[in-house]
């Protein structure tokens with residue numbers, strides 16, 4: 001099997017146990033620190049474990065390099081591990097002030113600070129609207145441009161403050177979500193080319209799965225889930241997949257109570273015909 005977002009190895013450990021000594025588990029992650037955690041977690045497994053630092057958009061190339069033509073199971077748990085949000089080197093948190101970077105894949109060149117300081121106002125607004133689904137995108141973009149005319153915005157704290165000031169209303173109600181959540185989501189998606197990577201993975205998958213092999217994808221926002229849903233539907237229509245989850249599987253209330261970050265998770269599974 002291949003876990004293209006091995007992270008800290010939580011899922012892979014459970015699957016690896018089921019694979020047993022005869023199986024091979026290949027884990028990919030773009031982030032070297034995640035891979036290091038996975039290496040420790042997966043060390044006790046009896047199956048063969050191969051861990052590679054790679055973007056999952058290149059999963060087909062990585063498997064070809066290993067001489068692997070087909071797999072029985074392909075798993076993707078999109079997004080980030082909670083530790084990555086607080087990792088000051090990645091610059092993803094609006095709760096702690098850190099350099100505005102957001103690249104989880106060190107081979108990427110454009111940082112969040114580059115986008116925030118170089119995009120024109122309309123492009124910024126479009127990005128925040130499209131990837132952040134924030135209806136106040138134009139107002140936020142205007143505030144960002146006004147602020148950066150005085151000095152560049154280089155930290156997550158500065159950006160969070162600008163977005164908060166754009167959305168501040170006198171006597172406004174305290175919201176459960178930080179006002180900068182959507183803007184940060186938009187930037188993260190753009191910097192890491194998250195939707196392009198997912199498209200690449202979805203188009204490579206049918207060529208990598210053995211007959212009756214399955215692909216399972218967990219997504220955390222509607223842009224990703226929409227791509228997965230329509231890809232599976234289109235391929236079912238073409239007779240390539242059988243969809244195993246007519247409706248996506250969501251976490252139970254009990255699971256959300258112990259793992260709040262799972263609240264928006266949606267799992268979809270398809271099987272190669």
Ligand SMILES: C[S@@+](CC[C@H](N)C(=O)[O-])C[C@H]1O[C@@H](n2cnc3c(N)ncnc32)[C@H](O)[C@@H]1O
Nearest residue numbers: 005007008009010011030031034055056077080
């Ligand atoms: C939600 S975590 C996965 C957690 C994992 N399922 C576990 O049980 O520990 C997502 C992981 O995917 C990685 N990731 C995100 N986008 C990626 C991409 N395009 N290519 C490779 N890894 C990616 C992140 O670095 C992160 O470690």
